[in-house]
Amino acid sequence: MLILYNFGIWLYRFIIIIASAFNVKAKKWLSGRRTQNIHKTIDCIWFHFASLGEFEQGRPVLEAIRAHYPNQKIIITFFSPSGFEIRKNTPLADAVYYLPLDTAANAREFINAIQPRFAVFTKYEYWYHFYKELHNRQIPLYVISAIFRPNQIFFKWYGGLHRRMLTYVTHLFVQDESSKSLLQSININRVTISGDTRFDRVWANAQQPKELPIIAQFKNNQPLLVAGSTWPPDEELIAQLAVFYPDWKFVIAPHEIGADKINRLASLLPADKIVQFSQIATLNRPLEYYQILIIDNIGMLSSLYQYGNIAYIGGGFGTGIHNTLEAAAFGIPVVFGPNYEKFKEAKDLIALQAGFTINSQQELDLVIEKLISDDSFCKGAGAKAGQYVDEHQGATAVIMEELKR
Incomplete structure (x- = not known):
C-alpha cells in the first residue's frame, strides 16, 4: 500500500504541473513550494492547516498557544494557496510556509529544518511520511x-496504511462520540472528545465583530439576506430570490472572486440594482439605492453576517457546504444546499429547525417564504442557531489542558 500511496503523491504532483499551465491556483501551489526558503529553527511549535477554513478552525488553539507561550516560536504550514496567500503575514506565526509534498525525503528535510517541540494538525490532514518522521x-x-x-479509508479492509498513520498520532481530539467509537473499533484509544474549535472561534467573533459602516449604509434598515461562499449553482438560485423580493437587500460573497467569476455573477442580476464592493467609492448614486452588493474581496464574510436577517451558505451543490457556524453565531437562520452530510453542525441545525436544506429553486422559495412571512418563526430559528453555538463552546480549553503537559 505504501507503494500505491507514494505513486499517488507523485501522480498528484504531475497533475499539478500540467494544470499549472492554465490554472492560477495550481501555478501558485507549485511555484510557492519551488521558491520558498525554509529557515533553520530550533524548538518551535508547528501548526499545519489544509487551507483558510482549517486555519480559522484551529485559530483558537493557535491563539491560546501564543498567549500561553509568548516567547515560543511558531511555524505555520498550509497545503493550499488559498490559505497561504491570505495568512502568510499573520502575526500569530514567526514563519509561514507551504507544506512540502509528502515524501520521505521532504519530511526529513523539513522537520530537520524547523525542529518542532510538538506539532498540531487540524481536522482532515493526514500525511504518512510527515506523521512517521515525527513519530x-x-x-x-x-x-x-x-x-x-x-466510509473513510481508515475503516476499510484496504486501509491498513491509513490506520498505521493514526498510530503515529500522540493524541486525537475529536468532535463527537461517534468518532471516538470508530477509532476505538480499530484500537486507536488515545482519543478525547473535545468538540469542535470552530465554535470557540465563531462565538468569539460574534461577541466583538468588526463593524462595517458601509454595509450598514447599504442595508439602510431594510431586511438583508447574506449569501456567503457561493458557487455558480448557488448564485443562480439567489438571483431569482432578488427578483421575487425587491424589498429585501442581498449581499453576495462568492467563494471565488476572479474577474470572470464576478462578471458571471453580475450577468445573472439586474444591472441597475447591483454594485460591487470595489466600486462603491465611484458611485454616482447613493449606496442605499442598490439592492444587491457583490463582495469582490476576501476577508469580510465573517463580519458580514452580523447585518443579516437570513444567511444562505454556499457549496451545497458541489463538494460540500461552507461554514454555517459563522452565520449561526450571530443568531440568524441558515439555508444551504443538499451536500451537507459530512457536517455534523449542519445536521444539528436542521434537527433544531435553525438550519434548512434545499435541493431546488422551488424548495428555496418555500423556505425563504416561510422565514420572511413568519417573523416569529424566523427569529425563533435564529435564536436556536445562536444558542446552539453558545452551548458548544469549550473545545479549546479541553485541548489546551493536554498541550500544556
Missing part, C-alpha cells in the same frame, strides 16, 4: 477537531 523522532503530534465517518 520516529518522538515529537508529539496532535490532531484537533477531527471527525471520522464509517
